[in-house]
Amino acid sequence: MNSSQLKIGNRTFTTRLIVGTGKYASFEEARDAIAASGAEMITLAVRRIELDKAKDSILNFLDPKTYCFLPNTAGCYTVNEAIMTCQLAREAGLGNMVKVEVIGDKKTLFPDNEATLEASKILVKDGFQVLPYCTDDVVLCKKLEEVGCSAVMPLAAPIGSGLGVCNPFTLKLILEAVQVPVIVDAGVGTASDACRAMELGIDGLLMNTAIAGAQDPIKMACAMKAAVECGRQAFEAGRIPKKLYASASSPLDGLIDI
C-alpha cells in the first residue's frame, strides 16, 4: 500500500523524499543515486560559470521532465543575495519554486531567521513559491506561513551533521501550528533517522550529505527511500501508545490447567 501524496504549492508528489544533488564524486554517481532515491524533487545550487574550464552541466544528467527542480540560495548571507539568486534561477529556467536559505553563522550554518523571513516575504510578492530553510521554531514557522510560504523547512540538526532529529518535540509542535507542509531539511545521518523523522508525521524530508557522503551512495539512496516510505506508513497507520507495563497479546482464557 502506498502512503498518501505530498502537495507543495501547485505541485503534487508521490514520494516524500527530496534530495540534493551536491557532494557526489561524479555527475554519473549523482544521477544514479538520485534515481535510486525515487525523489521527484531535487535541489540545485546556482553558481558562476567557470569560463575557461570544461563546460559540462549536471543538468545534462538530470532530465527536467523527470524531476521538479528546487534551486536553493545556499551560501547566501544577505537578503539581497538570496533574492538575486532566486531571480537568476528563475531566468535560468529552473522554475519559480525556490528553497530560501539565508545563512547566519559559518560554523553551524544555522539560518538567519530574521533575514529568511524578510527574503521570503519579498520573494512571495515577486511570484515565487517559497520553501524556507529555518530553525525548528514554532513562532517563526507561523510567521513564514503568514507571509505566504508554500512550506516550512525546519532543520533536524545542523546541515551535514548527520545527528538525526535532535528535537522531535518542537517538530511536533510545528506540525500542529501550521497548515502548510512541514519538510524537515538537514541533519539526517542514516535510514533510522529518516524513518523516525517521518514517524513524527512530517510531510517530507530533504537530505543530501547522508546519501552523497555514504560509502555506497546508491545503496544508501535505496535505504533512505525505504525508510521514508516506512516511517510515513507507520505514521499513517497510527502507532500504539507507549506504556510502562506489559500487556499480553495472547488470550488469557483457555490456558491448560496442570
Added chain:
Amino acid sequence: MVLRINGEEKNIYSSINLAELLLELEIVLPHCAVALNQEVVPSSKLKQTKIHDGDDVEIVHAVGGGL
C-alpha cells in the same frame, strides 16, 4: 572593451549585447542566467541589453547542491 565577468577582467572583441557575449564566450550550457551591474536580466531581453566598457557581468548556471 573590457568587461568584468564573474569577477575577472576580460577583453571582449565583437559583442555589443548580452546574447552575443554568451556566444563569444562559447557558453552553450543549459539553464544559465545573467546579471548586468547587479541587476538580473530577463532571459528574453539578453539580445536587447547592450554592454559597455567597464560593465560588471555575472553569468551563472545550476550546479549540484543540497543545502
